[in-house]
């Protein structure tokens with residue numbers, strides 16, 4: 001039986017495919033606005049596409065074996081790209097996402113125990129408390145147009161703040177959001193020189209980025225100082241991620257993080273975690289508003305459930321499939337890019353030092369040869385006995401650098417979607433199609449208005 005034979009699945013809108021003969025400069029101009037719009041039909045059909053990126057070759061990889069090679073078997077030969085480092089260093093510093101070599105091994109090993117599914121289970125009460133508050137606020141807004149994207153952004157930021165520090169973000173949340181918006185709207189966008197010059201050559205934007213970094217580091221250090229002032233009794237169990245990270249010791253050397261390192265780790269976890277999860281939840285709500293039958297299935301799964309522990313979350317199999325399918329169609333991280341440190345051979349092609357390898361979950365998840373009805377929303381495909389190839393479905397990446405926050409993000413998004421859809425019927429109050437834009441994450445081109453009613 002075909003996976004979608006029962007009901008005709010919805011096909012949500014996407015940007016038009018780029019002409020396959022788009023020029024290099026045309027592509028560079030569009031990248032800043034919407035990287036997804038630079039990919040033509042070939043990128044959804046072929047396994048490997050070779051091109052040029054300034055002085056180096058570039059490759060788009062859509063072949064699971066080649067991706068396994070780059071992200072897993074020979075991952076040490078690949079590092080973050082110079083443009084990625086330039087864009088992210090001012091906000092993430094030397095934290096886990098940008099660290100390389102021994103510094104990365106130390107950080108990953110030291111932080112891992114704080115991010116296991118078991119450690120995440122202890123953070124679920126913080127998540128449910130924020131959800132209770134969000135639902136209570138939404139109850140006062142039933143029947144009127146609501147901007148669920150903004151509400152998801154505030155909610156995931158609040159969850160990030162409470163799980164990190166145990167305190168609410170009512171005082172510092174707005175400043176934190178302003179930092180995120182300021183960076184994302186201007187400094188976080190790659191300009192021509194950012195891509196053309198090596199990282200050691202500062203571009204005019206880098207000066208503005210350095211000024212931003214100074215203010216940002218002072219702000220995060222102030223949050224940490226406030227949290228330290230609350231203290232923790234010796235021997236008491238860790239209350240939040242900050243306690244876990246502050247007490248973390250390298251299992252091999254016994255070394256912990258310095259104050260400067262903690263600033264970068266805290267900044268990395270808050271930034272890498274909240275916008276990505278908000279984006280996933282926004283798209284899930286959008287898809288469920290387009291597909292009321294599927295929305296009803298989520299609602300009926302949650303009926304009679306308390307939904308306040310990890311065991312409850314694990315029982316929401318259909319809601320989990322909706323989240324998985326949402327992240328297939330709208331992977332928040334639409335591109336995973338690497339630069340080669342040295343020569344290699346990938347999918348039969350010669351790769352040289354400095355060449356750029358692009359693994360684009362956006363393309364891979366909609367590839368015509370890898371998926372049945374690639375553009376249709378069919379959550380049940382994730383409930384079939386045969387899961388998709390591990391290297392064809394990569395919302396969280398793969399290999400040693402897989403997202404450390406994946407168990408956290410999955411628990412948070414399943415819990416939030418189940419609780420929200422269990423409480424409200426969600427419809428669109430706006431008929432304009434919502435087009436995904438690839439800038440930092442997979443963002444909607446506008447925030448549509450929704451209408452919610454109590455179930």
Ligand code: HEM
Nearest residue numbers: 097269272273276277332333395396397401403404405409
């Ligand atoms: C839906 C939500 C999320 C998505 C889609 C997502 C996606 C990703 C992806 C694709 C990578 C791999 C990047 C690469 O290989 O270049 C990654 C890495 C990472 N993510 Fe997430 N992420 C999410 C939530 C989170 C959360 C909640 C946290 C922290 C609490 C987090 C922290 C990190 C960190 C620190 C890394 C770097 C890991 C390393 O390099 O060792 N992410 N994420």
